[in-house]
Amino acid sequence: MYALYDTATGLIQGYYETMPPILPGQSCAKTSVTDDVNLYDCYVQEVKWDEIHEYNYIVALKSYKKGIA
Amino acid sequence: MAIGITNSGGVDTKKYLFRVGASDVPWVTYTPTGTPTYITSAIAKAIKSAEAISEGVYVTDSALDLTPYSKLWVAWQGFYAGIPSGVSSVNVSTTKNGDYTVYDARTLRSAIFTDYPDSGIGYNGAKLDSIDISALNGNYYIRLHSREGDDDAGDSVFTYAYAIWLEV
Numbered sequence: 001m002y003a004l005y006d007t008a009t010g011l012i013q014g015y016y017e018t019m020p021p022i023l024p025g026q027s028c029a030k031t032s033v034t035d036d037v038n039l040y041d042c043y044v045q046e047v048k049w050d051e052i053h054e055y056n057y058i059v060a061l062k063s064y065k066k067g068i069a
Numbered sequence: 070m071a072i073g074i075t076n077s078g079g080v081d082t083k084k085y086l087f088r089v090g091a092s093d094v095p096w097v098t099y100t101p102t103g104t105p106t107y108i109t110s111a112i113a114k115a116i117k118s119a120e121a122i123s124e125g126v127y128v129t130d131s132a133l134d135l136t137p138y139s140k141l142w143v144a145w146q147g148f149y150a151g152i153p154s155g156v157s158s159v160n161v162s163t164t165k166n167g168d169y170t171v172y173d174a175r176t177l178r179s180a181i182f183t184d185y186p187d188s189g190i191g192y193n194g195a196k197l198d199s200i201d202i203s204a205l206n207g208n209y210y211i212r213l214h215s216r217e218g219d220d221d222a223g224d225s226v227f228t229y230a231y232a233i234w235l236e237v
Binding site: 031032033035045046048057058059060061062063064065068 | 154155156170172173174175176177178179180182198200201204205218
């Protein structure tokens with residue numbers, strides 16, 4: 001899956017099966033972990049470059065049930 | 070009696086839930102999936118999840134009042150073999166027995182993480198992660214999860230936590 005997130009805040013805006021269009025201010029990275037963005041505010045904590053597969057990969061997240069963070 | 074530094078309001082400003090050599094509150098195990106291995110030693114709580122989908126959990130036996138606290142910290146490492154769709158997470162939740170997807174607040178890692186040989190924080194190479202829990206009021210369980218998420222033989226996730234604590 002691909003996660004599209006706000007570059008400045010790290011807030012994930014959506015998960016996609018294929019690479020989505022990326023607008024200014026947004027970033028995209030692969031992830032093996034997804035959540036329901038309607039239920040949770042998910043923030044990207046750390047992204048690494050996968051030298052084997054050659055893509056950015058989200059390795060750490062912090063998430064909160066909506067209304068808590 | 071909790072061990073920690075107490076302020077004038079009677080709340081420990083730093084309350085350990087477990088640490089090297091001690092478990093300051095009771096913890097129990099819970100297995101959502103498969104047959105993980107639990108290893109509680111003098112220095113850590115560890116869970117190895119391997120060979121088919123499996124997930125192991127250490128959870129506080131009782132819910133803890135998080136109202137006075139603003140942060141939860143964990144000193145931990147994760148060793149991943151293969152590409153196992155692995156997860157190591159610390160979940161704060163009103164639910165005691167849930168898998169890694171059930172939480173109110175969570176810090177999660179999905180690839181090998183370590184500062185080995187030593188990050189200088191005194192836990193032999195552990196990474197430090199924190200969760201902002203300042204908006205959480207009332208009683209919550211704290212859970213440590215280790216999950217191997219696919220069924221490829223030889224893949225494994227080994228989550229190794231040295232300490233978890235709360236700070237005012």
